[in-house]
Amino acid sequence: MVTKTIVFSPFSRLEGDLQIQVEVEDGRIAASRASGTLYRGFEPMLRGREPLDAIVFTCRVCGQCGLIHSAASAAAIRTLLGAEMPPNACIASNVMLAIEAVLSHLTHFYLSFAPDFAEPPYDDEAAARFLPPTGASCSRMLREREEILGVLGLFAGKWPNSLAIQPGGTTRPVNACEIRRAQGLLGEFTDFIRQQLLRCELDAWLALRSAADLDRWLGEGAHAASDMGFFITRALRLGLDGMGRWPARFISSGGWPGPTGQTLMKPGVWNGGPGDFDPARIAEHVKHSWFEPYDGGLHPHEGESEADPERTDAYSWAKAPRYEGQPAETGPLARLVNDRDPLIADLLGRHGPSVYVRELARLHETIRLLSQIGIWLGQVDPEEPFWRDTPHAESGSGVGLVEAPRGTLGHWIRVEGGKIRNYQIITPTGWNLSPRDSEDQPGPLEAALVGTPVPDPDRPVTVSHVVKSFDPCLFCTVH
C-alpha cells in the first residue's frame, strides 16, 4: 500500500487561513489534520479592560459574523448583570442576526461552495452560473444583497461591526414607517430567492417534509433549473451524499431567543437520538494546539489561552472543544436535526451527515430564516421600548451562548474589580475544525475527510467539497 502525504493550502474561496494535511492510501484519505495557521490573540487582549468594551473587540473577531459575536458578548454581560432586554429588543436582535446568517449562508453558497462545480474536471454550465464574479447567479446575488442590507441598516446602522446589540437592548428604536420600509425591502430580496434559488414560492419550499417530497419537487415545473435544483442534481450525480460522513454528534443552543427566552429552534445534543444541551459539559483541550499545555480539558470559565508557538507537538492555533469529552458538529444541519425539522431529519436518515445534507440544510435554513424575518418584523411594536437600564456589577461571571451562522458560539466572561479577568470564546468552526484532543480523537472535519476519494492530488476538488460543507471560518477559529 502506498501512502502519500499531501498538504492543501491555501483553500481557495474560504474565510481565513486553513491548511489541510491528508494521508492518501490507494486514492482515498486515510487520515487528516486541519490547522488554523494564524494567531491574533483576542482573549488575552481583553484582560483588564472594561466589560462593555469586549463587545467592540469581539465583534472584530470575524468580518462576516461580527454581529453574532457582539450578541454573544452582550449576552454574557447581560447574564453577569442579571439584566433583561425588553421584548422589542429581542425581536430586533433576531432580525439583525437572522439577516447576518442569511448573508453568510448565501455568500458561502454563491462565492465559496458552488463555484467548485465550475472547477475542472467539471463542465462549463456550472461556470456560467457560479464562477465568480461574473457567473449569472453569483453576480445577481451580489447585486440583490443591497435590499436586505437596507433592512439591516434600519436596525444596525452599520455592518460589519455594528454595536446596536447591547446588554440593555438594541440602540436604535425603529418606527412604523421604517418597519414598512423594511417589509418592502425584504419582499424585494425574497423575490430574488424565489426566482433564482428556488423558482417557487418560499411557502411551497417550506411545505416539503420528506425526501420523497423533495424528489417530487425536483420533477415539477422549472424547479430543476433553479440554483437549488442544479445543486441537488449535481451533488447527487457527484456522489456528495456519500462524502464527508462521520459518526456525527450534533450540538445546538437553539438560537434566536424570543421575549420569553424560548429559542426559534429547539436546543439539544443529537447523538443518534435527542438529549439536552448543557454548556457545563463543554471543555477545551490544547494537547495539539500552540498554547501552554495543561492536562485534559478545561471548562471555558477556567480556560487559558497563553500562546506557545514553540511547541513541536502542536499543529493548530485552534483549541479542541469537546462535549462530554467527544467531538461534536455544529451548524445549520445540527440546528435543524435538533429541531426535528422534518425535511432535514428525513434527508439525514436517507443520506447521512454528508456534504449533500450539510449544504442542503444551510440553504433550507436560509429560507426558513427569511420567512421568519417577515414574521418578526410584524411583531415589533414601535410604541414599546427597545432599551432597559441595566444594573452595575463590579464582579461576577457570565456566559453568552448563541447560534452563529456556522453554529454554536459561546463567550464566557469573568469580571473582578470592574475589569475583565478572563474571557474565553468557543466558535462554531472551533468545534467543526478542531484538531485532535487530549485523547488524540480527531475533530469532526478531520474524521469526515477519512475515506474521501482523491483521484487527482493536483485538483483536490473532492477534499474542497468536504471542507466547505462545514462552511469553515478560520478567522473565528483562531481568534
Next chain:
Amino acid sequence: MEEGRNAPATWSRAVANLLWIQAVCCGGETASLLNSDHPHFEAALRALDVAVLGHAYLHEQAKGKMAEVLDACAAGTLPVNLLAVEGATYRTAPQPAPWATGKPLSDWVRAIARLADYTVAVGTCASFGGVMACARNPMGATGLQFHRSEKGGLLGVDYRSRSGLPVVNVPGCPAHPDWMIGTLWALRGDRLTEADLDRFNRPRAFYGKLAHHACPRNEYYEFKASATAYSQQGCLFENLGCKGTLCESDCNERLWLARTGSCTRGGFPCLSCTSPVFPDGFVPFFQTAKISDIPTSLPLDVPKAWYVGISGLSKLACPERLRRNAVSPKPVWPDKEERTRSGH
C-alpha cells in the same frame, strides 16, 4: 482626486492586475467590499478593469494557482499594478507562512510591495496596526507604513511604490466600500497624487470631513442636549463616548448599508475607527472623559477656547423641545398651543 471624474483618454485598456493579500485580518474589509452598491461589486470590478489575484474569494482561477501567482508577482514576471493588503502584518516571529510556501507573510508583502505600481493599505489594521496591534501585541503586528501615528511600520518611512507614492491608507474598521473602490479606481487611472493625501496618507476625498458632519443628532449637539442612555434621540457625545467630532471620515454624509445608516444613526457612538490610534486611544469606549462636566476630548474642527465658552451658553439656551426629546426614544411633540406660543 474628484469622485466621478471621467477616466482620461490615456487610461490603458490592457487589463491590470490587482493583487489582494489577506494578512492578519478578520475578513471585514472583504465583507464590506461585497456590500458595495452603486456600483455593485461586480460592476465595480468591471469599471476597475482589473484581474483580481491572490484574494481568497476573488482570485481569478484562470490566472493560475495562488502560490504560483504569488511567486510570479514577487519575481516580477507578473506585473502588480495595484497591491492591496487587508490586515496587519507581523514584524516578529512566529510568522504565518501562507499558501504552503514556507515563506513568512511579511516577506511576501515586502517583496511584492517593492515591485507594485501602487500599494494600498485596506482597513485600519493594514494602515496603522488597528485591533490586531493593540494591547501588549505579542506578535509585533503593525501597519504597512505606520505604527499607530508613527511613520515606519513594516515597509519603513522611506518606502515608495514604483509610482512614487507612499502606501495609500484606506482605514476604517471596516472601510466603507466606496473608500476602497474609489481609491483603487483613482489609482488605476493615475489620478491620485500626494497632494490628495492627508497627514496619515489617507485620501482627503474620503477622510477630509468628520463623521460628526451630517449626523442627524447635530442640533442636539449644538445645544448640548444629550442622551443619557441608548435608544434615546439626543447627542451621544457628552455621556456615551461618541468620537464623531474626532473621527475623520464622511460616514454620515456617505451612509452605509444601501445608504440607510451609520454608527450614530444606528444609535451607538462613533469610535473613530479611521484614526491611527484606534482602538486603544479611545478606551474605555462608552464613557466620555470629563473635567468638571466639560469633555476633555474637544472637537477637531473648532477652536477650543470658543468651544468651551459656547458650550456653556448653548446648554443654557437649549430649547425645551430638544431637552425633552434628547432623553426620549421617540419624538415628543409639543402640544398645539405650545407650538403657537413659541412661534412655529
